[in-house]
Amino acid sequence: MTFPRSVPIIAYRDLQRFWKYKWWLAGLITMNLADLLIFALVFRGIVRREVVPDYLQFIAPGIASIAAFAAAFTIGREVMVELRRDFHHYLLSLPISRLELVAGRIASGLARGLIYQLPFIVLIVILTRLPSPTEALIALSVSAMIAASMSSLSIALSTLARSLELQATIRGLVYFIVFFASNIFYPEHIIRVRFPEAVQIVIINNPISIATSIYRHIFTPHLVQTAYTLEELLLKLTLWTVILLLVGALLYERNLK
DSSP, X not given: OOHHHXXXXXXXXXHHHHTTOHHHHHHHHHHHXXXXXXXXHHHHTTXXXXXXXXXXXXXXXXXXXXXXXXXXXXXHXXXXXXXXXXXXXXXXXXXXXXXXXXXXXXXXXXXXXXHHHHHHHHHHHHHSOOOOHHHHHHHHHHHHHHXXXXXXXXXXXXXXXXXXXXXXXXXXXXXXXXXXXXXXXXXXXXXXXXXXXXXXXHHHTSHHHHHHHHHHHHHOGGGOOOSSOHHHHHHHHHHHHHHHHHHHHHHHHHHTO
């Protein structure tokens, strides 16, 4: 089985399992939509208009980032279950290399993130504006990078925890940090005023914050409040993606031995 062919087959196999959890997916979609609507409705009446003119448009790009993260992160649980139950021995007996297996799992997480995030991107377009072809290509690249990097992070964490309970705890902790230690809810100039410098660095350089800032550059340029240019943000997200891809691939490959 050649490399270009085996990777999509592995990813397709994982996607078939992903669609089996229809009620879980419905719950996840409901949760993300609730985050958007509840926070938008509550904070729209609290945050001053001179700070954020339209809070619904401000928070929508962040919810799209979280949607890609949440879906891509699910691949980690399946990897952990396979390692715990020694199912990976069967996978290694197939006519594929370890590199192909690792690439296929990451590709599966990437596909999950892109597919799940698509309705939220459509919702952003409805709420804001239609991007140009170049902007749409940039948005697609950002979605692919955030899905690939978060699936790699999920795989890396899953290889470190062989207990379902511990893995769920770690996943919840990471979700909490990524979700709240970001610029999804707070404008960056408020972050710079209210938080210590060390915390500012963590929040602003969070991959989800970077992706959210890029989406805001594309869909809501009138709400952009970051000190970084679009090119600088793309470079930072690319670096995060490369680092997390390498870490996830190396840790997963090590646990396959």
